[in-house]
Amino acid sequence: MSIPPPPGPYQPQEPQGPYPQGQYPPPPPAAQGPYNPYAPYGPPPYQGWGQGYMPYNQPTPVNGLAIAALVLGILCCLPAVGLVLGLIALGQIRKKGERGRGMAIAGSVLSSLGLALWVLVLATNGVSDFWDGFKDAASSSASLKKGECFDSPTGLEGSFYDLDEVPCAGEHDGEVFAVVRLPGGAFPGDGEVTRIAEDKCYTLQTSYAMDTWAVPDHVDVYYIVPSADSWRTGDREITCAYGNTDADASLSGGSLRNDETTLDADQLAYLKAANVQDAALDTIPEASAEDDLAASQQWAARMVAALNAEAGMLRDHAWPADAKKPVAAVLKEVEALREPWEKAAGATDVDGFYLAYGEALELEDRDLTITARKALGLATTPPSYEEDGSGSGTGGGGGDLEV
Template identity: 35%
Template sequence: MAVRSLSRSLRGISALVALLAVGAVGCSEVVEDAKDGAKKVARQRSVFSLNPGDCYNPNGKATEGEAVAIEIVPCAEPHQAEVVGEFTLDEGKAFPGNDAIWAIADERCPAEAQKFSPDTWALPKGVEIFYYTPTTESWATGDRAVSCSYTKETGTITGSLKAGPEASKPEQTAYLKGANAVYEALWTTQPEAENVEDDLDGYKAQAKAVAAALDAHLEGMKDIEGVETGKLRAKLEKTAGHWKKAANAADSDAFYVAYDPAFTGLDPKATVAARKELGLATTVPADDAEVWAG
């Protein structure tokens, strides 16, 4: 999942409102445009006022840069973003720098997003994680907050992305917690070297992390009833064994032999039947489907 950053700023807001002179009575389109413009201005809020659950539209394209104000909108209306969480950075006298702050946000914001919307399969296509962070200027005034959002650069979202009561059933929570941790272990520990021969220890460390996450996932699934969930659990037990063999491989050849069934054993398509049984989303995200398509 792509993560980008939006920084805040204390620079003042200068709202330019164009006044349209209606030359003829009955120009309803012009009047409606004027009403929409007035509504947008009335909804302007400081970026510092964002709270979890707020739906909003950035003033401008959501890319790296500085932001001062946003347009708060009801979540029932089409919008581009929703705040999914926030956290406070450790106090410090000196500004740590953008890279240091972004490194923390890269780790913390996905975790906040998962708490807000545990089933990532249920998210609309094209949703990404963005965040607002302090700038040098705002840090000097005591700003330490990071606001995490789900954002669509293209198109809009209608309705809140927050998981409802139906997603808080114990079996769903247990499954999603374990499944999310497995894929997080797989991707966050991916070595930079493309070839196993160039970093066997790095790939073995990745295999060890995935095996540990699978063990925890299996432990969480043991009390979940259901035929399809039972089948998936049996499959993942074998998959965990392959990851453990990869973690203990004596050389790159042995690693490759274990890695192939280990990786294919995590194919998300194999979880669809169990997800359906648990009442979770069943459409494999496009990015995941492409990875396991080969």
């Protein structure tokens, strides 16, 4: 019975030979070649990997600053930083023996070129030119001019980023009739910008389409207003435009413009006079006479002033022969209308106001206006809002687009 070996790593027995265990033969003479400690028996058995021993050599690490310098050099976003990092990386690589020298050099060179480019741009005011171009591009959607027609990719409601100019002769979403420039300073807020747009656009529409009878009933007033974002890029314009009352439908049939660029002198004279009365009619108070008699009386006083101005304009113009008689009939009606409106302005109670107002309505003869318009070559079909007595204007409630 043999005694088992003690626990622990296996220790192989050395082969038995002519020499005692643990001893080796003496080295051979120099003439026989280099000394080989393992000859003639070969190397001893090798051991397994021990702790702390790696079977392969670890690669030399790449310098992190060299990588960062190369990235910044390629992007050219921070050229000065990229150049500094590249120079620092070269110093660290020399001291630590790290890899990445090529990347550090490439990053330094690219960053140097980028830095030189930035200096050139600053010296030639290129940054200012770039920013101006950016602002122009950002606000180009609202830079259409008076008389131009456009299509909007989002229709005439909501926000948009671009408008495409198209010929007015074909189908189009809108036609610009006025552009209002807002003052600088802080953004006044969406509500205030919209209030200004509504006030200005409804007032300016008759300076573009002076013959309101020529504007179809399906046409409405829209306005394009700056947003808080576009305001920061320099957008200060409110663009007033005609569009279809159905925001999803388009306009067609040519431009709606009728002003001094398309009308003759007689047409202009007649429309300027008629629009004075229409402008006064548009100032009718929201509250009824029962709720605010004073406001209704003030409106009647404005009507008296407008009728006086209209009569003077009709009287002073030299009308062509075929229009003299029809225009004279309209002038007579205008002069007759002043009396009931004066009574309404001086009424002492609600009943007195409505009695005078009723007299004014009875004196109106639409046929006289139609005859005069026909003689002057103007539109002869009254808008629906005038036929039902709802006042002047175009279309419905309007709407707005936001840049």
